[in-house]
Amino acid sequence: MIHVAQGASGAASGGVSQQKQLEFAQAEYGQRFSNGSTLASVGSFARDTLGRIWNSPNTVVGTAYGVLGIPTGGIGYEYGQLQFKGNLLQWLLSGGGNGAITLGDAGIYPPGFGPETIQFSGLPLGLEESFHSIQGRILGPFYLPAHVAFGTSAALANGYWHGPVNLLEQGPHPANYGSYPTVF
Amino acid sequence: MLVCAISASACDPLWKISVSQSLERPLDDNCVVRTLQSSEQIRSVKRNGKAHLVAVLILPPTIRAPRSEQGGGEGAFEVLQSQPEEGKIEFTFRMVGVGREGDAEFRRYVDETLTKLQAATVNACSRQADG
Numbered sequence: 001m002i003h004v005a006q007g008a009s010g011a012a013s014g015g016v017s018q019q020k021q022l023e024f025a026q027a028e029y030g031q032r033f034s035n036g037s038t039l040a041s042v043g044s045f046a047r048d049t050l051g052r053i054w055n056s057p058n059t060v061v062g063t064a065y066g067v068l069g070i071p072t073g074g075i076g077y078e079y080g081q082l083q084f085k086g087n088l089l090q091w092l093l094s095g096g097g098n099g100a101i102t103l104g105d106a107g108i109y110p111p112g113f114g115p116e117t118i119q120f121s122g123l124p125l126g127l128e129e130s131f132h133s134i135q136g137r138i139l140g141p142f143y144l145p146a147h148v149a150f151g152t153s154a155a156l157a158n159g160y161w162h163g164p165v166n167l168l169e170q171g172p173h174p175a176n177y178g179s180y181p182t183v184f
Numbered sequence: 185m186l187v188c189a190i191s192a193s194a195c196d197p198l199w200k201i202s203v204s205q206s207l208e209r210p211l212d213d214n215c216v217v218r219t220l221q222s223s224e225q226i227r228s229v230k231r232n233g234k235a236h237l238v239a240v241l242i243l244p245p246t247i248r249a250p251r252s253e254q255g256g257g258e259g260a261f262e263v264l265q266s267q268p269e270e271g272k273i274e275f276t277f278r279m280v281g282v283g284r285e286g287d288a289e290f291r292r293y294v295d296e297t298l299t300k301l302q303a304a305t306v307n308a309c310s311r312q313a314d315g
Contacts (some may be wrong), residue, residue: 099195100282112245113198115281118238120249120281122260128282131195162197162283173196173282175251177240 010121051137054177055104056088062103065089069108078115079107086111101126102132104143110152120125121174131172131181197287199250200278203298205306207273210265213237215309220263221305225297227258237263241279247293250286261298277302 052059061080066075066084080106084090090101091110096137100171101108105148107129115126136143154163162169171182214233220229220239227240238260243249245256261279268274277298286290 023308083228092228094195094197099201100198101195108202116233116236117258117280118232120259120261122238122240125198125280125282160284169283170198177260 023095030038032152048061048137051134052105054140055136055143057104057141059104059106061109062101062106063109065072065101065103066108071108072111073114075107079126079133081105081107081115081126081130083126084108084117085114100129102129104136105133108135119173121179121181122177122178123174128172128174128181131183132168134183135168135172198280198282198284199283199285200280201291201294201298202276203295203302204276205302207306207310208271209273210273211275211309213287214217216263216305219305219308223301224243225301228239229263232262237279239263240308241297243290243293247290248287249290250281250284259294261294275306 008125063082066082069087069089071084076083076085080103084106085118087108087110090099091106093099094110099110100113107126109115110127112127113125117125119128120150121128138140139146150166150168151161154169155161155164157158157163157165164170167184171184174181186262194230217229217231220226224299227242229237232238233311240258243255243259244255249257249259259279259281261277264274264276264278265272265275278280279294279298287293
């Protein structure tokens, strides 16, 4: 389940209310509150739990990376992800700090950026990154190989890793202001 | 080695265009919001937590946003006031995005516009604070 953070850091972003964020995130993951039946709730819980278990190999790698990379900005939990902020290893490996990464249900951010950072799209970075976690709950151990395959295809076809062919990067990060992310 | 490979494959590169000014005292948020909203280049300004505003910049049709096929549209940027050291306020306008950064024209337009908007805001809201 996507948990949209309460409080200042996860509050309504530029033009998109918190309730709206929650609604589209839930809808995207196949969960809708409108039904509200016990059976639907149990189904959602089971799917979420199974997804997290299936995603756990990635989460273990992400958590180890997050902890060993020294999260100088602290560790939190927002958008259904463990958040490692101000990560020095991520700063080093992304060539001076400009790169975030999601591995399983763990989001890792370099100093200067965090899940609360508002994107060009008007959405918080943490919300966009949480859609990679949903990818991981669907793809499980195939998440990283799939990223390599799509990224390589995009590099060959478009000339860069995050090119239009890389579906795993297009959906979570909308190009236009006011657009909503999708899983793929 | 494994971490490097993983990082390269699943890392989201972030581009940013940022303009900053050092101030002696913080600016009133209400004044910042009012000043930015009075600009024709700004669609809206909203609060997003403590010391954090989000404004939406209108892009002219001649300017193409990153990953966009055509010109025009809008993009959000953050308005931040932080205190890096005692007695100093860092007033920052920052636009951030994932993926490939925009072309030189886009970057120049955003940089120049944010610089002008920031100068106008500091001018209007510093005077208010002094008065």
